[in-house]
Amino acid sequence: MVEAIANIFRVADLRSRILFTLAMLAIFRLGVFIPAPGVDRVALGDFFAGAGDNLFGMYNMFSGGALEQFSVFVLGIMPYISASIIMQLGQVVVPQIERLRAEGQAGRKKINQYTRYLTIGIAIIQSLAISYGLEQMKTSSGAEVVLEAGWSFRLMTMITMTAGSCFVMWLGEQITDRGVGNGASLIITAGIIAGMPGAVLNMKSKLDIGEINLLEIVLLAGFMFGVIMGIVFIERGQRRIPIQYAKRVVGRRIYGGQATPLPLKVNVSGVIPPIFASSMMMFPATVGTVYPHPIFETLSSQFMPGTWVYNLTYVGMIVFFAYFYTAVTFNPVDVADNLRKNGGYIPGVRPGKQTADYLDRILTRLTGGGSVYLAAVCILPTVLTTMYGLPFFFGGTGLLIVVGVSLDTVAQIEGHLLTQHYDGLLGSGNSRGRGRRKPIGSV
Structure with missing residues (x-):
């Protein structure tokens, strides 16, 4: 395993792809802490302290804690996921989209373009929904989460969140094209993993109070x-x-x-x-x-x-x-x-x-x-x-996504290593544990 990890840094293309992926994920995680205006974050934090089992708790998990922070990346990659679902359904039931898929690379580019447009529309709808939901939030003490409710807050939230979602979509596409793994899946995985420390601390607090x-x-x-x-x-x-x-x-x-x-x-x-x-x-x-x-x-x-x-x-x-x-x-x-x-x-x-x-x-x-x-x-x-009453991270969906995406990413890295005649991360190859494999026919 140590030799296989060392082989990763010997392959220049693979090394650059992994570093690029890590850089894009780091940008995503930094964006989670860029606050959007209009919300009392202390009151929002108090609200989420007891919101682990509702819609907002689930959305907070998939956004990597961006909703709890009321970040510009609140919507995360989910509008793009929803748009992808609709476009893939359209490839089956809409003849025009089905013909585009049959056109090969040019058709796929057109479908991707329509997916981006649809992502913007879904992001607008979801951002308005979140702004309405935030206006109705109150802490257990009765404090309101939104500082000044109204259309000014809703429009500002819509513009900020839609722009953030489009940027996250772009990050995911860059990871898919120039990095390793599926960009959208890795962004979701990074968000779930980022919630691990908080989930563990939450469980420790339940242990301390005897729950x-x-x-x-x-x-x-x-x-x-x-x-x-x-x-x-x-x-x-x-x-x-x-x-x-x-x-x-x-x-x-x-x-x-x-x-x-x-x-x-x-x-x-x-x-x-x-x-x-x-x-x-x-x-x-x-x-x-x-x-x-x-x-x-x-x-x-x-x-x-x-x-x-x-x-x-x-x-x-x-x-x-x-x-x-x-x-x-x-x-x-x-x-x-x-x-x-x-x-x-x-x-x-x-x-x-x-x-x-x-x-x-x-x-x-x-x-x-x-x-x-x-x-x-x-x-x-x-x-x-x-x-x-444990956090969502410990649910099956989060575990499945983290493990499944990790395995897929490792498989891609292994494929890059094998094409360069190196042993894979899982020990594939004839010269297991000896680094670079000799090409067939070499002495």
Whole structure:
């Protein structure tokens, strides 16, 4: 492991990508502490002291504490996530967007442009919702959070937060293009990790006042460790489909004939379904905040984290997005067609439609199991932590995002190392532990 980490700094391109990613994340974290005007931060801090189990506590977790600080980055990356969901749904149900996707690189650039425009619109709506919500906040002593409520505060909040969200979106795109890992996912992960010290201190204070005892903490820590181990086990699990390539004679050379597996992850969709589902689950409570009508307020209270309505809907959304995202990112017909064109086939399965149907059946089973795993990891720990009143960081969604994104980022770093003939972080390669591997055919 030490040798593998040293190898990272021997590859100039990888080293620069990692340093660039860390720099972008550092800028994001610094922005969290840039305050937006118009709010009494002492009163806001008092309000969040007891807001761990409502909409604002959940949004505060995903924004990395920016809401509690009332920072310019309050909205964080969530408007961009919501816009991405809408555009990916549009690729399935809107023919014009589907045609753009089929145009290749030019079409994807156009879709990304529309996603940015939609992000601005969503950020405007969410910033107005937050400004309305802040105006209604009061501490236990009756102190108001907003210094001067009214349209001047709302417009100022809208402009500040929308600009901040667009900047965070830009940071995420820069990380994806010039760094390592998925920028949006890493920004969410950085925000969750930043809440660790506060969550631990919060739990210690509960221990000091007797709300929880040491045995319960040990049991919960052991349970969380088991959940993390389960996440790592499932996320690294693969179903390997054997692919045989026919031999071809070109001149005096024989090509093909080898067997190579087609690896399919057990959890094909990764951490995207919980992120998408969490973003969508904030919508009912947001509506209840903007429109303080009794019907919307009742709907908002039913969709607070920890309620049975919230949990059932959250599970349904996770299962839906697991199947939907898998269908968008993996097309069995295209894979079967590419295999046929390259002379590849699955032993015992005819090329073409039968191969596509075979891959579709396997993918459906994997997605079904993966969605159940995602729902269990996100809901079961959250139910337990709700019972003990622990912070959101200790819920399943936060753990899944942190572990899943970390594994994906490590896999990308490993890919860079292997392309430069170095052993990966997980000890891949023939010359494990000996640094640089000799290219094939070298002495």
